[in-house]
Amino acid sequence: MAIFRVQKKASYVVLDKGFLNDISLSWRAKGLLAYMLSLPDDWSFCISDLATRSKCGRDTTASIIKELTKAGFIHKEQGRTNLGKFGKMELLVFETPQAAPFTENPITVNPSTEKPLTENPSLLINKLLNNNLLNKNNNDDESNSSVENFPKTQTAFQFYEQNGFGSLSSHVAYKIGNWIDDLSEELVIHAMKLAVENNVLRWNYVEKILHDWIHKKFQTIEEVEADRLRFKAQKQQLHSNLSSQKPRQEVVPEWFHHRQKDNIDTEAGQAIDFAAERQKILETFRGMTGSMR
Secondary structure, three states, X not given: OOOOOOOOOOOOOOOOOOHHHOOOOOHHHHHHHHHHHOOOOOOOOOHHHHXXXXXXXXXXXXXXXXXXXXXXXXXXXXXXXXXXXXXXXXXXXXXOOOOOOOOOOOOOOOOOOOOOOOOOHHHHHHHHHHHHHHHHHHHHHHHHOOOOOOOOOOOHHHHHHHOOOOOOOHHHHHHHHHHHHHOEHHXXXXXXXXXXXXXXXXXXXHHHHHHHHHHHOOOOHHHHHHHHHHHHHHHHHHHHHHHHOOOOOOOOOHHHHHHHHHHHHHHHHHHHHHHHHXXXXXXXXXXXXXXXX
């Protein structure tokens, strides 16, 4: 067999062949990774967009992303808005596998050569945990000093379980995670809130809402609410237009009145003819009786 190549001019990409020779990856994972690496460095990846560019469905594409994430070729980074809310989940794509969590500036400080502690391990662990908790609280206080304190954000998984959708199965949890990656946790929670308001506590109803938002390319709650207000205004305008219209009047054509008059004349003529025929029959009968006498 032979390989026939084309002359490279502009439409080509240079890739490290390491992941192509990785036997732990499936062929479909290698193909998707190669496609993602062929895109510009500042490309914003979306599972639904990747699914529409191939014959794979959304669930299959999400499964491939999960495989590449497990292998270290993709890392997920949860964004945050200025108000502390969940933002869009970003996908970081690597040509070689990276250990999580990924950092662009890895720490290169030389390891400490101090004498190791010889305290009781359980006491040492408790001390470390308390110190970490104390440091975390101090950092939180510092970060909140310039920002308004907001209530703890409820996750999409917690919202699902606490608002009547039922117990969270692994299948639904997997789908919720995929939608969070595709849109944001904030939008997923907002879709479930709409389902609660409409008293339709079914996950497939929530997915229909999310699919509609993906089709309309919504990325924020502000865009969703603006679309709802626009639809409501159009509906009210249509209702007002229908109510302002005058009631319909039936117009009877002139020929219809002439037709009724002709029918009356015809029936009257037929009645006169019947009376004449009756008179003729009586006269004939009298003549027959007179001749018999």
